[in-house]
Amino acid sequence: MAYGNSLAALSDPTRRAVFERLRAGPATVQQIADGLPVSRPAVSQHLKTLREADLVRHEAQGTAHLYSIHTPGLRALRDWVEGFWDDALESFKLYAEDKP
Amino acid sequence: MAYGNSLAALSDPTRRAVFERLRAGPATVQQIADGLPVSRPAVSQHLKTLREADLVRHEAQGTAHLYSIHTPGLRALRDWVEGFWDDALESFKLYAEDKP
DNA sequence: GACTCTGGTAAGCTATTACTTACGGTAAGC
DNA sequence: GCTTACCGTAAGTAATAGCTTACCAGAGTC
Numbered sequence: 001m002a003y004g005n006s007l008a009a010l011s012d013p014t015r016r017a018v019f020e021r022l023r024a025g026p027a028t029v030q031q032i033a034d035g036l037p038v039s040r041p042a043v044s045q046h047l048k049t050l051r052e053a054d055l056v057r058h059e060a061q062g063t064a065h066l067y068s069i070h071t072p073g074l075r076a077l078r079d080w081v082e083g084f085w086d087d088a089l090e091s092f093k094l095y096a097e098d099k100p
Numbered sequence: 101m102a103y104g105n106s107l108a109a110l111s112d113p114t115r116r117a118v119f120e121r122l123r124a125g126p127a128t129v130q131q132i133a134d135g136l137p138v139s140r141p142a143v144s145q146h147l148k149t150l151r152e153a154d155l156v157r158h159e160a161q162g163t164a165h166l167y168s169i170h171t172p173g174l175r176a177l178r179d180w181v182e183g184f185w186d187d188a189l190e191s192f193k194l195y196a197e198d199k200p
Numbered sequence: 201g202a203c204t205c206t207g208g209t210a211a212g213c214t215a216t217t218a219c220t221t222a223c224g225g226t227a228a229g230c
Numbered sequence: 231g232c233t234t235a236c237c238g239t240a241a242g243t244a245a246t247a248g249c250t251t252a253c254c255a256g257a258g259t260c
Contacts, residue, residue: 028236028237029236029237029238030235030236030237040236040237041237041238041239044237044238044239045238045239048238048239060237062236063235063236063237064235064236064237065236065237065238
C-alpha cells in the first residue's frame with residue numbers, strides 16, 4: 001500500500017525534479033526553488049507530499065529547514081517494483097517456452 | 101525519461117489494479133473489467149496509457165484482444181529506482197559516518 | 201447478409217491538482 | 231526591539247484526469 005503513495009508522489013514531473021535535486025545531497029527549500037521554474041510555496045507543497053510518502057525528511061536548523069532523502073518510501077517502491085520485475089521475467093520465460 | 105511515463109501510468113490506483121491483474125497472467129479487456137468496479141471503456145482507456153508507457157502489450161485473437169505485461173516500461177522504472185536506491189544508501193552511509 | 205460479441209473512440213461532466221499571490225510565524229543580525 | 235531571511239499555510243484559479251454513456255468498427259455465427 002505504501003508504494004502507492006510513493007508512485008503518486010513521484011508521478012508529478014516537478015515534484016520528481018525536487019526529489020532528484022535531493023539525490024545530489026541535502027538542500028533547503030530556497031535552494032531547491034532556485035533551481036526550478038516554480039515558486040517557493042510550490043516547492044514547499046511538493047515537499048509536504050513527499051514527506052507524507054516517507055520519501056523525504058526534514059531537519060530544522062534555525063529558520064532554515066534542511067531536506068534530505070528518506071529511505072522507507074523509496075524502499076517500499078523498490079520492493080514492489082523488484083517483485084513485479086521478477087514475476088514479469090518468470091512469465092516471459094513461460095511464454096518463451098510455449099513459443100519455440 | 102521513460103521511467104517518468106511509467107511512474108505517471110502507475111500512479112492511478114485503478115490503472116495499477118489493471119496492471120496487477122496482468123501480473124497473474126494475460127487477460128482480455130472484458131476479463132479485466134469484470135474484476136474491477138469500473139466500466140469496460142474505462143479499462144480500455146487505462147490500457148491505452150499503459151501501452152503508451154510500454155508497460156503492456158496486446159495481441160489480437162479474432163475480436164478478442166489479449167493483454168499482457170511488457171517488460172521495457174517496467175525495466176526503465178526498475179533501473180531508475182535501483183539507481184536511486186543505491187545513491188540513497190551511499191548518502192545515508194556518509195551521513196552515518198558524519199554522526200557517530 | 202443479419203446478429204452477436206469483441207473492443208476502441210468521442211463527448212461531456214466532475215473532481216482533483218498544481219500553481220499563484222497573500223498572509224502569518226519563528227529565528228538570527230543590527 | 232525592529233528588521234530581515236527563512237519557511238509553512240490559506241484562498242483562489244486554471245488545467246488536467248478519470249469516469250460515464252453513447253456510438254462506431256471488425257471478426258465470428260447462424
